[in-house]
Amino acid sequence: MTSRFRIGQDDFLLDGQPHRILSGAVHYFRVHPEQWADRIRKARLMGLNTIETYVAWNAHEPRRGEWDATGWNDLGAFLDLIAAEGMHAIVRPGPYICAEWHNGGLPVWLTGSEGIGLRRSEPQYLDAVSDYLRRVYEIVEPRQIDRGGPVVLVQIENEYGAYGADKTYLRHLVSVTRDAGIEVPLTTIDQPTDRMLSDGSLPELHKTGSFGSRAGERLQTLRRHQPTGPLMCAEFWDGWFDWWGTVHHTTAPADSAAELDALLAAGASVNFYMFHGGTNYGLTNGANDKGRYLPIVTSYDYDAPLDEAGDPTEKFFAFRDVIAKYASVPKETVQASADAPTFEVALAPVAVPLPGPDETRYSEPPTFDGIGHLGALVAYEVDLGGRGGTLRFGEIRDQAWISVDGKRVGTLSRTRQERALRIPSGSRLRVFVEEQGRVNYDQRLGEPKGLIGAVTLDDVVLTGWSAAPVDLHELAAAAALAPVGDALDSPIVLYGTFELAVPGDLFLDSSSWGKGFALVNGFLLGRYWRSGPQRTLYVPAPVLRSGINELAVVELETGVDTIARFLPRPSLGPEEE
Template sequence: MSTFTIGETDFLLDGHPHRILSGALHYFRVHPDDWADRIRKARLLGLNTIETYVAWNAHEPVRGEWNATGGNDLGRFLDLVAAEGMHAIVRPGPYICAEWHNGGLPVWLTADDELCLRTSDPRYVAEVTAYLRRVYDIVRPRQLDQGGPVILVQIENEYGAYGSDSRYLELLMDSTRDAGITVPLTTVDQPEPGMLRDGSLPGLHATGSFGSHVGERLATLREHQRTGPLMCSEFWDGWFDWWGGLHHTTSAADSARELDALLAAGASVNLYMVHGGTNAGLTNGANHKGRYLPITTSYDYDAPLDEAGDPTEKYWAFRDVIARYAPVPDEVPAPATERPAFTVPLTPTAVTVSDAAVPVGAVTDEPPTFDELGIPSGLLLHSAVLRRADLPGGGTLAVGEVRDHAWVSVDGMRVGELSRIRGERALAVPAGERIELLVEEQGRVNYGPRIGERKGLVDGVRLDGAAVTGWTTARIDLAAFADLVSAAPTADPVREASFSGPVGLRAEFALDAASDLFLDTDGWGKGFAFVNGFLLGRYWSNGPQRTLFVPRPATRPGTNTLVVLELSSMTAPRARFLPCAHLGPHEE
């Protein structure tokens, strides 16, 4: 069997110097039927390694209910990497950041106020150890010295930007070795002295995360990692987008120039990302550095392979650079092609969110949070009956804080909404007897001290300063909603200029063969879209993202069904599919 070790100056593959040319590809952001295609195209770029995070909350959304099948089948993903003749790097966290919901940590874990996250707190370490044992049961037999592809395993993730508990890192390292992981162990931090100092330990090989100023960054890394190979294990070749912002791009020429400088210095590299993929479903994270900014559904990242897996200008520029330092296959991937373009009418159904409401908990004085109910994300519907004396002529509804978006109705009539992004906490409401708040969790913070913050309506609801009590709460089962809309009768196509939400709409369309598609959401307000029951993710007129990517495996020859849950208002009741993605105006 082969060996992989760290020498005085180089990585050593079977005792010989070896440069890692890797690309980040998150299995949980790509439809599993597309894994092999993306891995192969990474190899044709000239890469010899695939790196992936492991998202704990994807595998164990409910405590004790571990799932490593389907889109969570890490073992199959690593086997496909091996089948392509490539190596693998596994980064199991437990914290991953990655612009992923809650930074990868399960909500059932972060909801425990007694746990000190990412520290040597014994209760936290016990949970993490159990998680890592399950991951390493998959990774252990797939290490290089056992005939598999795995050559490196990372401990934690950019820990120096968060804490300095060296005992915690020691415990993670011990758990990893005790689980039978024998390949070299690494850490990653931004090349800042304090971060590199606090984020690693002797016995862990420190690497850097950066996308520019290569010479300076490598020099700082070398000051802290005195021996062994230098590696940028997150070479930022693009960036992520958030709702209300711009679509971030980086010049292919500039990125290629930085990659060339990195390889010319003899360093190893992991492109972050080689293919970003999609935050399908309810998996997007959020940032909060003074303002809450939820991440878009698309995780295109302006990567060499775009959201649909097509090679971009950056792909070819990177391939030319890599060819100067390593053999590149003669074979090249097929160029991007336009996807089917067509338009079909959207027709409303009589299905309401209440039809998919599942009551949770008892009557409460304050609306319970998602965390109190053990619900990671989605929609909660809170209802309370008012005495006439409470709201005789209307008044001001105020919430301590909305996390993250709420639509307010009185006696079944929509009267307004509150947005965390806009800092809204109050609005005028008319007189009525029943008040309802439909609350959306838009993405949990994935970086910094706000990880694990409570979601929902925080600190109660008041009318003209008086607390509103007697709340009943239900979660909206989005999958059940999509099924109900798919099966419900629809009216003939309508000519209305708009629909007010919440409303379930449906369209059917025919395909000659399964195909990737780009669903245009221009003219839609805010909500969720499904194709054949597959939750594509969130859309929002707040932009920048305009199209939702429909992966080919979610479609089929013949009749396909699109379901839309419009929560706000829709001015264009049609479903239009475009030949290519539209991710919004670029950052200049």
């Protein structure tokens, strides 16, 4: 059954009748595919009629020409599940998405291209973006509402007014979108300031705002720039994200509900950012750098109405009560899950050898990008010739563990803005570098990772570097076969197994460990770090199995507990007071 969705003089129009969008953000790439339907259904039960999602280009095309729209990247299947629930969909393909996601969603191969002009009308960037959008629209076009699908809106770029003002670039994105058969209304989103709203859109695009407070004031600003048509807060910030070394950010449910009430009382449409945040599985977390580098944690719980594990929070019911004042809500309610099983698993250190460097030698250490490595770890080595002294780096992105002849002598951190240390005399220097997350915002998009620039020892340049990329999945696979034994140097790989009668969500306690990564049955849950705030890693039920399950922990620090503990509930750290 097809419908028609358009923008009227004052309202969105669904088959000619006024329609308010009540939407919630769920990023399919942050949720296990087997859990998509559950999260979508719970959005409907809160009273929502629409699901919004970004599209993460770097998830679909991590290497140029290797496009993937299957499994976790099956946007079409996600949209079909939204339709099956009787809901509409909003698609925001970027190409830039921010979202506290690795590199703002842009692929590393793109941002690292020589001479590239990001997010502007530069030829090689436009060519790549055009190819990407056409692929996305091959999925979206047949799923528009007037084709019988759920899609009612498509967004052009993302908060572009905070970055640039290239109208030629925006017009190109519109042209590619329309040429691909996208006929639903096109929107833009910006924070409601005069400059951002002016710079970030075009007259023919419907402007929306992003904010979480002072709804009346922000809607007035938006109305000055969008004289006709419906008002919409397309990112109603109902929570916030966390970064390592801080607290778990929360907002009071009553305060958020009051802001929502003001927004809906003004007649506006809304999209909750987030309805369900999900998880930065693997190495997908982004980072911010506004003078200090701050990588984002693994959890993207966001203090949202539906928590990281898909359970309703106090906000869920507070928002549902507000929505019920303006629209009908289902009678069915959502029940929280029972506590997860608690148990302990003995872990043993296993002797997993790191991959050796190839025969290539470099005058200065190559970046991760220079050797085409998309992982988090690279081991650099160079001969010292028996010397010691002050070791100095151009820049470290993002953390390094320094060893001389297999003995740890110190660490250097980008966050702490450290670049030098004294080392003893020795034969071989090893610098083990972790990329902690690509900056997802502003002008640092696409910056290279690893050791940046020349490295000196007492002001003499060290040359003849080797670089060995480390694959975490290969380490975990090797751990199952490796003999028990201590590693000479980091990382330390711990391995153990546990048995389950029936798979269910678990919460892995990382509070007694240092810094590293955890994998269950070869699935990379993400990063942990004693600096917090996050203390548990969410283990979604679909990655577990009845019978024997494998746990591998890749620990970058020392003195770790060799027990893995599973807790009944998540622990995301101390909250703001």
